[in-house]
Amino acid sequence: MTLAIETQALRKEYRGRAVVQSLDLEVAQGEVFGFLGPNGAGKSTTVKMLLGLVKPTSGNLKVLGGSVEDARVRRFVGFLPEQFRFHTWMKGSEFLTFHGRLAGLDAREVAERVPAALDLVGLSGRGNDELKGYSKGMLQRVGLAQAIIHNPKLVFLDEPTSALDPIGRVEVRNIIHSLKDSGVTVFLNSHLLSEVEQTCDRVAFVNGGKILQAGKIDDLLGPPKFLDVRVDKLSPELLMKLRKLGTVNASGGGRFRLQLGAADVPDVASTIVASGARLFELTPHRPDLEDLFVRLVQQGGDK
Numbered sequence: 001m002t003l004a005i006e007t008q009a010l011r012k013e014y015r016g017r018a019v020v021q022s023l024d025l026e027v028a029q030g031e032v033f034g035f036l037g038p039n040g041a042g043k044s045t046t047v048k049m050l051l052g053l054v055k056p057t058s059g060n061l062k063v064l065g066g067s068v069e070d071a072r073v074r075r076f077v078g079f080l081p082e083q084f085r086f087h088t089w090m091k092g093s094e095f096l097t098f099h100g101r102l103a104g105l106d107a108r109e110v111a112e113r114v115p116a117a118l119d120l121v122g123l124s125g126r127g128n129d130e131l132k133g134y135s136k137g138m139l140q141r142v143g144l145a146q147a148i149i150h151n152p153k154l155v156f157l158d159e160p161t162s163a164l165d166p167i168g169r170v171e172v173r174n175i176i177h178s179l180k181d182s183g184v185t186v187f188l189n190s191h192l193l194s195e196v197e198q199t200c201d202r203v204a205f206v207n208g209g210k211i212l213q214a215g216k217i218d219d220l221l222g223p224p225k226f227l228d229v230r231v232d233k234l235s236p237e238l239l240m241k242l243r244k245l246g247t248v249n250a251s252g253g254g255r256f257r258l259q260l261g262a263a264d265v266p267d268v269a270s271t272i273v274a275s276g277a278r279l280f281e282l283t284p285h286r287p288d289l290e291d292l293f294v295r296l297v298q299q300g301g302d303k
């Protein structure tokens, strides 16, 4: 596995107080990784160290297989900060040209990339407008365009959807998916856990500067605990078969909730269909990231 980010025992102290402690992190190239934690958990400090903006007190870190101090490595890193101070007097395309040149693109590359980036974030046709006339959502999107103007291999996005309406969120989610499709690694800080659940391959929960848990979302959440099902008729024969798969609570009209035992969702569906019943609904329920987040932070936050 080629790693885009690798840290060992990374630590940052401010005035003797550790705000990031012994952080071991591995993010594979091409994955969308969610870095989650409550306010003050040490997320921004970690990102700043990974960007070379803050010097670690101790520990090791590698970005794209090299040192973040190396300009040749930073050339392939993009960043959208949470509270971007936009140059509001600039037009959208001037702003992107400015950042493209800062990132090392030459005039020809910038001329090519600016319209493509505006298009990708749904702002084509608005490049000649000054940023001071942009809505919050448009600013967020032009900020995202700035983070990817130079075709980075690794992008850090800090709360990229917080200022956006539901349509804007879907658009950003699609942009993240298309970045992933083109092999870009995305490191996402977000408090919007439903967004994270839909976007990320893996997540790490951090609090008190330490990782509480990390892994694939499916593995962390585990299998569904119960299913809500609707069939045309819950016959005594079907009921008997379902009881071998879990505990059935019927609520009439062919509806029932099945607390799953060892069986999984396909077992239940095939049992129903094989019995000759018609299956209208089958909804698996499991704890979501928010449940896990609250549980982990409450259990492990003060350690």
Ligand SMILES: Nc1ncnc2c1ncn2[C@@H]1O[C@H](COP(=O)(O)OP(=O)(O)OP(=O)(O)O)[C@@H](O)[C@H]1O
Residues within 6 Å of the ligand: 014, 019, 037, 038, 039, 040, 041, 042, 043, 044, 045, 046
């Ligand atoms: N430059 C600094 N000097 C002193 N303390 C700092 C500095 N930067 C951050 N801290 C402290 O480090 C801790 C972690 O802050 P950090 O901003 O990394 O958290 P965060 O997880 O990003 O929080 P949020 O979700 O609120 O942005 C906080 O207690 C913060 O006050």
